[in-house]
Amino acid sequence: MSNALHAALFEAPPQAADAKRTLVGLSxxxxxxxxQEIGEPAFRARQLWHWIYHRGETDFAKMTTLAKPFRAALAERFDVGRxxxxxxxxxxxxxRKWLLKFADGQEAESVHIPEEDRGTLCVSSQVGCTLTCKFCHTGTQRLVRNLSAGEIVGQIMNARDAIGEWPSPQDGRLLSNIVMxxxxxxxxxxxxVAKxxxxxxxxxGISISKRKITLSTAGVVPMIGKAGAELGVNLAISLHAVTDELRDKIVPINKKYPIAELMQACRDYPTLNNARRITFEYVMLKDVNDSPADARALVKLIKDIPAKVxxxxxxxxxxxxxxxxxxxAISKFAEIVFNAGYASPVRTPRGEDIMAACGQLKSESIRERKSVRDAAAAH
Incomplete structure (x- = not known):
């Protein structure tokens, strides 16, 4: 399926005619x-940008640098909620994990992971998932639809609300890193996602540096270079296997974009250097992909790529x-990778008691029939 067709089939449904238009997610x-459409000067956009994304304000009435009549007019037509x-x-x-409900009733999860030197927010890009990776709970939920730019940004703003981090601080942030x-x-x-x-x-606005943002992909090879050139964020690859035979089974997108093509896209990734390495994610599955031979094959696979595992x-x-x-088995695997010159930290599982750990996210949303959505859009 082409990216354009994928987007057309799984975009968010249109808003109801009487719904206020949200400003969150507009560029x-x-x-x-x-x-300009509503007869206001262009500088109003900069004022609103400051209130929405720097101060996190959700009430037009409190945007005190705007004239009262203008605030009232905005409140009648627009929304900046979560x-x-x-x-x-x-x-x-x-x-901390949130199951967030969007305007059409669909839901997705985001997770905030506090650490001593940082706070990382794990952000969703879709309701459900199209990839069906065998070790991932989200992959057992069929794709419902893509999230809009506003729904993606809204997850970050919700987390900022919850931890009380408005206006946007420059240092000492509790939410310092974003991982897609x-x-x-x-x-x-x-x-x-790019928007x-x-x-x-x-x-x-929110002002999180591209060096603090990581985009993780299971290997949509044609889009990797585009993401690097246009966004310049850190790249993570959900690898999880060192042979096409195994990866075809546990990461089915490999059938379309096999390992050799994926590794070449990594080598060609813009901004790649020793200071900005690619992260290869590798879930440790007992007696499946965790042998010393697998570790040695992994080292060979990523040779000459600035990387960590x-x-x-x-x-x-x-x-x-x-x-x-x-x-x-994990310790032996890590030792082999480390001795080959690659950092190989073992991720400490976080939030397992609330099903918030890596691979455990899943909402109760269900996929709508396209025919039903088409009918709704016609009314």
Whole structure:
């Protein structure tokens, strides 16, 4: 399926005719055009940008640098709110997970992971997922639709609300890093993801540096170079296997874009250097991909690529078809990779008690029939 067709089939349904238009997710250019459409000077867009993305204000009445009549007019026609919160759960280790509900009732999850030197937000790009990776709980949920740029940015703004981090601080942030590693394949929703990340990176708004943002893909090879050239964010590859035979089974997109093509796209990734390495994610599955021979093959596979390898102990869910590798097997694997000159940290599972760990995200949203959506759009 082409990226254009994929987007056309799985975009968010249109808003109801009487719904207020949300300003969250509009680019600077779109916000400027909108102000001109309603007869306001272009500088109004910059004022609104500051209030929405730097100060995180959700009430037009409190945007005090705007004239009162203008604030009232905005409130009648527009909205700067957040997604609804269906579930808000906190782990014993401090990890916090939100199940967010969007305007059409569909849901997706985001997770905040606090650490001593950073706070990372794992952000979703789709409701469900199209990839069906065998070790991933999200992959057992069929793709419902792509998230809009506003719905992606809204996850970040919701987290900022929850931790009380408005106005946007420059230092000491509790939310300092963004990883596009939540529900969905970001490169199958590239336009919305790119638009959202450009908003997030804007220095007059949320202002998170591209060096603090990581986009994770299972290997949509044709889009990798485009993402690097246009966004310049860090790249993570969900690899998980060192042979096409195994990867075809556990990461089915490999049948379309095999390992050799994926590795070449990594070698060609713009901005790649020793200071900005590609992260290869490798989930450790007992007696599947965790042998010393697999470790040596992995080292050979990534030779000459500035990289590090994140080893991820498998995070089980009810009915999962795999088991977590033993600590001994993980340690031996990590040692081989490390001795070959690659950092090989073992990711500490976080939020397992609230099903917030890597590969465990899943909402209760269901896929709508396209015929039903088409009928709704016609009314």
């Amino acid at each position: 600077r250019a779109e916000l400027t055009d909108l102000m 997604p609804g919160i269906s579930v808000d759960r906190q782990s014993i280790d401090g990890t 590693m939540g529900m969905g394949e970001p490169l199958y929703n590239y336009d919305n 959202a990340l450009k908003i997030v990176m804007d220095h007059e 994140n080893l991820i102990p498998f995070n089980p869910w009810p009915g999962a078809p795999f088991e977590r590798s033993t600590n001994e």
